[in-house]
Amino acid sequence: MDTSSKLNRRAVIGAGTALIAAGAAASAARAADAVPPAMQVAQASPPPPQAAASASRVPVGLGGSATGDIFAIVETTSGKVQGITNAGIKMFKGIPYGAATSGKNRWMPPQKPVAWKGVRNAVGLQPVCPQTPADLRADYAMMIQWDCHVGPGGMDEDMLHLNVWTPGMNDGGKRPVLVSFHGGGFTTGSGNFPGYDGAQMARFGNVVVVTVTHRLASYGYLNLVDVGAPAEFAHAGVCGIMDLVASLEWVRDNIERFGGDPSRVMIFGQSGGGAKTSVMLGNPQAKGLFHRAAVQSGSALKLATREDSAKMADALLKKLGISAKNAKALQSLPWQDILTAQTAVAPSIGGQFAPVLDGTYFPHHPFDPVAPPESADVPIIISTMMEDAALRLTNWDLDEAGLVKIVGARYGADKAEQIVAMYRKAWPSKTPYLIQAQIFTDSGFRRSAYAQGERKSALGKAPAYMYLWEWPSPGFGGKFGAVHGIDVSASFYNVRDPIVGVGNPEGIAMCKRHASSWCAFAATGDPNNAEVPHWPAYDATNRSTMIFDSTMRVENDPRGEMRNFWASMPPASGPAG
Numbered sequence: 001m002d003t004s005s006k007l008n009r010r011a012v013i014g015a016g017t018a019l020i021a022a023g024a025a026a027s028a029a030r031a032a033d034a035v036p037p038a039m040q041v042a043q044a045s046p047p048p049p050q051a052a053a054s055a056s057r058v059p060v061g062l063g064g065s066a067t068g069d070i071f072a073i074v075e076t077t078s079g080k081v082q083g084i085t086n087a088g089i090k091m092f093k094g095i096p097y098g099a100a101t102s103g104k105n106r107w108m109p110p111q112k113p114v115a116w117k118g119v120r121n122a123v124g125l126q127p128v129c130p131q132t133p134a135d136l137r138a139d140y141a142m143m144i145q146w147d148c149h150v151g152p153g154g155m156d157e158d159m160l161h162l163n164v165w166t167p168g169m170n171d172g173g174k175r176p177v178l179v180s181f182h183g184g185g186f187t188t189g190s191g192n193f194p195g196y197d198g199a200q201m202a203r204f205g206n207v208v209v210v211t212v213t214h215r216l217a218s219y220g221y222l223n224l225v226d227v228g229a230p231a232e233f234a235h236a237g238v239c240g241i242m243d244l245v246a247s248l249e250w251v252r253d254n255i256e257r258f259g260g261d262p263s264r265v266m267i268f269g270q271s272g273g274g275a276k277t278s279v280m281l282g283n284p285q286a287k288g289l290f291h292r293a294a295v296q297s298g299s300a301l302k303l304a305t306r307e308d309s310a311k312m313a314d315a316l317l318k319k320l321g322i323s324a325k326n327a328k329a330l331q332s333l334p335w336q337d338i339l340t341a342q343t344a345v346a347p348s349i350g351g352q353f354a355p356v357l358d359g360t361y362f363p364h365h366p367f368d369p370v371a372p373p374e375s376a377d378v379p380i381i382i383s384t385m386m387e388d389a390a391l392r393l394t395n396w397d398l399d400e401a402g403l404v405k406i407v408g409a410r411y412g413a414d415k416a417e418q419i420v421a422m423y424r425k426a427w428p429s430k431t432p433y434l435i436q437a438q439i440f441t442d443s444g445f446r447r448s449a450y451a452q453g454e455r456k457s458a459l460g461k462a463p464a465y466m467y468l469w470e471w472p473s474p475g476f477g478g479k480f481g482a483v484h485g486i487d488v489s490a491s492f493y494n495v496r497d498p499i500v501g502v503g504n505p506e507g508i509a510m511c512k513r514h515a516s517s518w519c520a521f522a523a524t525g526d527p528n529n530a531e532v533p534h535w536p537a538y539d540a541t542n543r544s545t546m547i548f549d550s551t552m553r554v555e556n557d558p559r560g561e562m563r564n565f566w567a568s569m570p571p572a573s574g575p576a577g
Contacts, residue, residue, distance in 0.1 A: 074169050076254045078115045081122040083164075089199050090166050092258075093192075094126030094153065097250035098160030098243060101215055106331045107222060107236035110160060110246040125153030126161040128190035129216040130339045140391050143475050143498065144485055149190045157335050159213050162247055163191055165198035166208045168259035176522035177260040179210045179251060179290070180492075181244060181280075183271035183298070183485065186354040187217045195488050195497060204493040205519035208260035210251060214243035218316055218342045219335075221353040223309035227317065228324040237309055237356035241279055248289035266292040266522040268381075270488050274298015278452065279355055281375040282366030292525050294381040294518070296491070297388050297484055299448040301367040303357040312349045319345050371455040379462040379525040382538070384449045385469045387481035389440035389576040396433050396479050403432040407439060411569065422561060434481040442562045444572040445484075450563060453538045463537035465527055467546040468558055471510050473499045487548070490514035506550060513552060 072083045072090040083092035096113035105111055133150040134141035141147060167175070180196055182189040191211030198209025214220065220240020224233040235242060252262050267290045269277045277293050278300040280286045313324070319341040322329050342353075357365060366372055395402070400420075408416030423435050430438070449466070456464040472482050475498045489497035493515040500507030513531045520529040528535050532552050536544040543557040557563070 072169060073119060074257050076257070077250075078113045079117065080119045082119045083122045086199065087203060088167060089202050090164075090169055090258075091199060092122040092164040092166075093124055094161045095120075095122055095164065096126075096160060097162050097212075097247045100158035101160065101219070101239075102157035102335065103331055106157065106219075107224060107233055107239060107327075109235050109239060110243050113160070125163070125192045126213075127154040127156045127159050128192055128213055129159045129219055130155055130157070130335050131184075131188045131216060132339070132343055134188075139394070139476055140480065140483070143480070145194055146184070146188070148194055149184075149188065149192060153190075153192050157219065159190075159215070160243060160246070161191075161213050162250065163198070163211045164208065164255075164258050165202040166258045166260065167202055167206055170257055171259055173206075173259040174256075174261040174264075175206055175208050175259050176519065177208045177210065177251060177255050177262070177265045178518065178522050179212065179248065179265060179267045181212060181267060181269035181273040181276040183269060183273045183488075184216070185272040185352055186221060186240065186275070187272070187352050189216070189272065195494065196492060197494060198492060200495070201491075201493045201515060201518075204515055205522075207519055207522060208255060208258055209492070210247075210255070212244065212247045214247070215240040217353045218313075218338060221304070221309070221355055222316065223304075223306060223313045223356050223358075224324055224327055226306050226310035227313045229327040230325075233327050234358075235361060237304075237358055238361045241276070241283065241355045242285070242361075244276060244280060245283065245285050245289065248286060252289060263291065264522065265290045266294065266518075268294035268296065268491065268518075269298060270296035270485055270491070271298050275300035278366050279303065281378065281380070282362070282364065282372035284363065284374050285361070287374045290378065292379055292521055293375070294383075294491075294521070295449075295452065296383045296487055297385055297445055297449075299367070299382060299445070299452040301448055301451060302365045303362055304351070304354045306356060306358065308351060309354070309356045312345075312351065312353055315345045315349050316341055367452050367455055369455075371452075371459050373459075376459050376461040379464070379521070380456055381465045381467065381521060381527060382449050382453050382456075383467045383469060383487065384441065384446045385482045385484055385486050386472075387434055387437035387441060388445040388484040390434070390437035390480045391484040392576050393433065393437055393440075395436075396431075398432040398436060400432050403436055406436060411443070419565070422565065426559075426561075430481075433479070437481055437483075440572075440576050442559065443566050443569065444575040446559075446563075447566050447572065448575065450567075453543075454540045457537070457539040462525070464539075465521075465535060465546070466538040466544070467548055470547055470549040471506075473507070474501055474504070475499050487514060490548075491518050510548065510550075514548060517546075 070085055072085050073080055081092055081095050083090050098110040099113055128149055134146035182191050182193060191213040196211045202209050221237055223237035251265060255262050267277050267280060274295040275298045277295050281293055317324055404416045404420055407419050423438060453464045453466050469487050470482055472478060473486055486499055489500045490511045491514055493511050495503055495508045495511045500511055516529045516531040517527040521527040533554055535546050538544055545555055545558050547553045547555055
């Protein structure tokens with residue numbers, strides 16, 4: 001999971017994606033703490049019954065269904081690929097959308113994939129961008145299985161691949177297409193993460209799901225020209241984002257053969273994936289390649305500055321012992337040397353390698369001071385989790401006195417008791433740990449989400465929709481609350497994941513509500529559907545917000561007192577407050 005602390009010292013980065021938090025023991029307390037909704041309240045439909053039809057209809061073995069063709073072949077613009085079929089879903093993994101990024105291609109714009117003859121095996125995963133694995137001692141990282149990126153498929157610089165799950169091929173199906181940009185900030189993660197498996201979502205919603213792997217950290221965002229590298233390295237600080245554009249160009253040119261509709265492409269991502277989605281919304285090169293977008297706990301308002309990114313590049317080059325003027329020599333280094341140096345300098349560079357506001361490829365920040373005109377006609381969904389910031393917190397035994405002390409140290413001793421009292425009034429039974437997480441979330445993650453929603457709405461064109469996820473998960477005893485990434489499993493309808501209770505009926509119901517909203521939005525640009533109450537668009541007047549919880553409801557300006565308080569405070573140093 002991402003361990004860096006900020007994008008340009010303020011924008012949201014995301015430390016992961018995915019899963020797990022609060023439990024059944026907390027349910028009673030939450031019910032007592034519930035703040036009456038300011039608007040419409042509706043009990044969503046009850047959890048669907050477990051799939052327990054007759055034994056003659058329900059597969060019980062661990063082998064796949066033998067009905068129909070096992071293999072599926074589709075011709076892409078680079079050659080034919082062969083995937084495998086399971087329960088009617090055709091699964092293609094490791095399809096190249098670009099050439100290897102090693103050697104002369106390192107820190108260069110992505111090149112077209114090398115065409116192949118015959119049929120390429122697309123049954124198994126392919127390599128991910130070099131990165132360090134998640135710490136085995138970290139409960140949050142283990143809960144979301146973030147260590148699973150490193151291993152399956154390998155790791156090297158031939159990582160420009162994508163995975164596709166589809167109910168049909170060459171059938172004129174014109175299905176909505178959901179393209180996922182993975183979390184992990186701009187530093188870790190991949191489209192191979194188990195939590196992003198798109199098979200169940202494709203089956204649930206009759207949609208096409210695509211996940212993308214691309215360049216990260218110094219491999220994708222090294223500002224070489226501002227430390228003296230030749231002009232040919234002008235795109236080294238943005239090539240990771242250029243990879244995402246290349247993946248969408250591949251979708252435009254190929255997805256119809258996979259049963260998808262290239263005119264109904266939705267990009268979305270959680271945490272770092274939300275930051276990437278935010279950046280793509282302001283990217284002139286991506287205009288027209290997607291038609292809806294969703295930002296989950298990742299509202300990035302700004303890019304990294306040239307000055308800050310140059311300092312990071314300088315630190316890395318000094319560690320490697322190579323001058324930027326000799327950048328060609330950098331291209332011949334083993335990728336292992338770069339990863340080792342990157343890891344070594346990370347504690348001292350004050351941030352993470354991230355896309356740079358270079359003034360050419362990116363002429364402006366994505367959402368500062370206003371929403372981007374490039375995507376004015378693209379509707380968006382924006383979200384936060386109730387306790388997003390819990391992903392970085394491990395002081396589960398925190399008591400009330402300790403809570404006041406921590407809040408005072410971060411926001412001023414003269415405000416500590418006022419802040420804690422404000423939260424205790426709304427949530428008298430929450431643990432001090434979870435109150436702490438809410439405070440940090442409101443001052444960071446949520447503040448950026450509000451700004452993004454306000455600025456998008458102010459354009460007066462395509463709408464923004466806002467949601468707040470309050471439903472907790474039983475993972476790890478429920479100690480994390482409604483933590484960062486809890487909606488990832490729901491957005492992929494992966495009801496088996498620990499964060500939604502491994503098939504727990506209430507977890508299945510939450511997945512159904514969220515996945516139905518995702519499918520409706522991908523299809524029409526409007527998330528309204530039969531599984532949720534009427535969902536109005538967000539604006540700075542009503543601030544209508546869908547609350548994802550056991551009782552689905554819409555509230556006007558939920559947490560308004562907290563929102564107003566943090567708007568009066570200096571900006572936080574990072575997304576986690």
